[in-house]
Amino acid sequence: MLPLLIVLGVLLLPVLEIFVIVQVGGVIGAWPTVGLLLAEAFLGAWLIRREGRRAFGALHDTVRSGVLQDRDLGDAALVMAGGMLLLFPGFVTDVLGLLLVLPFTRPLVRRSLAAFAARRMRAAEDRAAAVFPPGPGTGPFGPFDGGPERVETPPGPVVRGEVIHEDDDTASRA
Numbered sequence: 044m045l046p047l048l049i050v051l052g053v054l055l056l057p058v059l060e061i062f063v064i065v066q067v068g069g070v071i072g073a074w075p076t077v078g079l080l081l082a083e084a085f086l087g088a089w090l091i092r093r094e095g096r097r098a099f100g101a102l103h104d105t106v107r108s109g110v111l112q113d114r115d116l117g118d119a120a121l122v123m124a125g126g127m128l129l130l131f132p133g134f135v136t137d138v139l140g141l142l143l144v145l146p147f148t149r150p151l152v153r154r155s156l157a158a159f160a161a162r163r164m165r166a167a168e169d170r171a172a173a174v175f176p177p178g179p180g181t182g183p184f185g186p187f188d189g190g191p192e193r194v195e196t197p198p199g200p201v202v203r204g205e206v207i208h209e210d211d212d213t214a215s216r217a
Contacts (some may be wrong), residue, residue: 060133067134083137087129090144091122097146098122117153 068076098118105115125143128136142148 056135060131060135063134080132080134083134084129084132087126087137087140087144090141091126091129094144094146095122095126114153117157118149121149121153 064076064080067079071079098115099122102115102119105112121143125140128140128143131137131140142152
């Protein structure tokens with residue numbers, strides 16, 4: 044269902060963008076609409092530079108300290124996604140990009156996406172449990188009756204023998 048929604052969104056977004064640009068152009072005129080789109084592009088570039096530098100600086104500090112915070116990684120990803128949306132011309136993508144880039148709306152989006160991801164993970168775990176029911180002696184690759192201490196003999200003929208390293212003998216003779 045989600046892939047279908049993504050495909051529909053990608054196909055319908057340009058149509059929606061053109062519709063909104065035409066509507067805004069009909070209200071305020073063509074040149075003010077072009078000027079507004081250019082102003083949004085410059086504002087977006089400035090916000091991406093400022094917030095991107097801040098988010099990646101925080102990410103660099105957490106990586107250097109050795110403790111990676113989910114928040115910093117999420118902020119860096121949201122700023123990158125918001126920056127990509129701000130680069131596309133149009134009012135709808137600019138609004139969505141601003142939601143991802145602005146520091147006071149980013150935590151709301153991050154929490155919403157985290158909740159969505161948690162729901163998707165729970166649904167995936169439920170589907171996996173239906174296919175591979177939990178229980179003693181079962182796993183995703185079939186039943187097993189031993190742990191790492193059990194070594195099973197492979198099928199076919201087995202020749203017992205001893206490994207001789209000839210390199211060691213020639214090195215000791217020289």
